[in-house]
Amino acid sequence: MQALYAQLLVGLINGSFYALLSLGLAVIFGMLNIINFAHGALYMMGAFCAYFLLNIAGIGYWPALIIAPIAVGIFGMILERTMLQWLSGLDHLYGLLLTFGLALIIQGIFQNYFGSSGLPYAIPDELKGGMNLGFMFLPIYRGWVVVFSLIVCLLTWYLIERTRLGANLRAATENPTLVRAFGINVPRMITLTYGLGVGLAALAGVLSAPINQVRPLMGADLIIVVFAVVVIGGMGSIMGSIITGFALGVIEGLTKYFYPEASNTVVFVLMVLVLLVKPSGLTGRAT
Amino acid sequence: MATKPAATSSSGTPVLSVQNLEAWYGESHILHGIDLNVNAGEVVTLLGRNGAGKTTTLKSVMGIIGKRTGSVRFNGEEIIRASSDRIARMGVAFCPEERGIFASLDVRENLLLPPVVRSGGLSLDQIFELFPNLKERLNSQGTKLSGGEQQMLAIARILRTGARFLMLDEPTEGLAPVIIQQIGHTIARLKKEGFTILLVEQNFRFAATVADRYYIVEHGKIIDGFMNSELQANMGKLHTYLGV
Numbered sequence: 001m002q003a004l005y006a007q008l009l010v011g012l013i014n015g016s017f018y019a020l021l022s023l024g025l026a027v028i029f030g031m032l033n034i035i036n037f038a039h040g041a042l043y044m045m046g047a048f049c050a051y052f053l054l055n056i057a058g059i060g061y062w063p064a065l066i067i068a069p070i071a072v073g074i075f076g077m078i079l080e081r082t083m084l085q086w087l088s089g090l091d092h093l094y095g096l097l098l099t100f101g102l103a104l105i106i107q108g109i110f111q112n113y114f115g116s117s118g119l120p121y122a123i124p125d126e127l128k129g130g131m132n133l134g135f136m137f138l139p140i141y142r143g144w145v146v147v148f149s150l151i152v153c154l155l156t157w158y159l160i161e162r163t164r165l166g167a168n169l170r171a172a173t174e175n176p177t178l179v180r181a182f183g184i185n186v187p188r189m190i191t192l193t194y195g196l197g198v199g200l201a202a203l204a205g206v207l208s209a210p211i212n213q214v215r216p217l218m219g220a221d222l223i224i225v226v227f228a229v230v231v232i233g234g235m236g237s238i239m240g241s242i243i244t245g246f247a248l249g250v251i252e253g254l255t256k257y258f259y260p261e262a263s264n265t266v267v268f269v270l271m272v273l274v275l276l277v278k279p280s281g282l283t284g285r286a287t
Numbered sequence: 288m289a290t291k292p293a294a295t296s297s298s299g300t301p302v303l304s305v306q307n308l309e310a311w312y313g314e315s316h317i318l319h320g321i322d323l324n325v326n327a328g329e330v331v332t333l334l335g336r337n338g339a340g341k342t343t344t345l346k347s348v349m350g351i352i353g354k355r356t357g358s359v360r361f362n363g364e365e366i367i368r369a370s371s372d373r374i375a376r377m378g379v380a381f382c383p384e385e386r387g388i389f390a391s392l393d394v395r396e397n398l399l400l401p402p403v404v405r406s407g408g409l410s411l412d413q414i415f416e417l418f419p420n421l422k423e424r425l426n427s428q429g430t431k432l433s434g435g436e437q438q439m440l441a442i443a444r445i446l447r448t449g450a451r452f453l454m455l456d457e458p459t460e461g462l463a464p465v466i467i468q469q470i471g472h473t474i475a476r477l478k479k480e481g482f483t484i485l486l487v488e489q490n491f492r493f494a495a496t497v498a499d500r501y502y503i504v505e506h507g508k509i510i511d512g513f514m515n516s517e518l519q520a521n522m523g524k525l526h527t528y529l530g531v
Contacts, residue, residue, distance in 0.1 A: 167396040171389045178387045181349050182401035183375030183448070 011253020016149030019245025024197035034095035040219025046205025076198030110216035118213030234281020335504035380450035408449035435466035
């Protein structure tokens, strides 16, 4: 039983990262109509940003949790202003190729300087150790990642679905021309949205640094699964991305316990099944 | 006067002054030199057959047609090269033919979407007084409303913004007579309150109840224009132009 709970926890942790990343992808896809293949590289940059802050400037985990998403988010907004904005109105393929190329370049640069092995990032003192829950041992940092990710996801959902700003964003996703003709600066909103999505990826990167180490290819490995998550959940829905992210993490964890051989493929098997039955994803709107 | 529109018959300063406006959708050249004026407080109606360029004229003024040349002056300021968000913030409001109600927003969010660009817009209470139906449907999804309610919402939301110049593209299209009447009352009331309105209408009988002045659009040009008082005298010509 201990092993089952342990795998469930691992599943929830992975699910947290899936949710944060697929949420950003969904928001970006909605506004920019771009499948952001650079998402994994930007997640990695978040982790490296935390690493640099600690080892160069002596700035610890807690400030990094705020600084890294903002710094990488600004980097993302520069990418959007200088490159992605020129792709609006073109076929998805162009955005996919450009962001895929960007991902390769970014990862290549980091690999050049840091190789492929992991750099350690210590768990902050406040979150070291664990708790005995009776039925299992819970490392506090892992519990923190799950809870904090869930809070960030729900706040993002609230921002988009329940606020004026979010209404502008949803409207601009539907009909950017008309929203702009109402006097809203849609291009600026698109840039900020990309920054938000990228910031969420970087935040996931910081959260993951003490668990998974900091590696140039940490995002490349993860992003493939995240895209499967997005396909399963459907691009259209914010809550859908969150729930699907966590649920698939858990399903993966359960598979590791019951049939470990399939744990790396279960997400993709589910993706195929969903695509066969509901091509727009579980919560996606048919287009 | 068959080729020159009666542009300045009505006294007053032009709120909108369009000269030699040309516009393109991709490769197709739609407007071939539109000249028109709209004076403060006037309701001016563009008439013409389908595909004549009426909607494109409104969209060009609003700045949402990619390629446009010529001159569009709003309150004296040249806006031919301005972006549509800037034009909107100067006080131009547009109600599109397809109404543009957002499915992912509820009625309240749809209503509050256009930002207030200047003071003097209608308050929510005044809007609900004009369109009581909307008040009861505030939490419905925007596109769950009936066609008439959607049209009311589309007009209502631009009245909040404080824009004093409205462009309405076929506000009566596909609506029941009783709703058309209500929209007619609304336009009359707005006119009384000093709004300036540029209207595109196929429903000629409706236009006659609200318009001060008409322009006839054909093949992307203004080919004629007359006052509402000259309407009877121009009926024959009008039938030829519109093919009705």
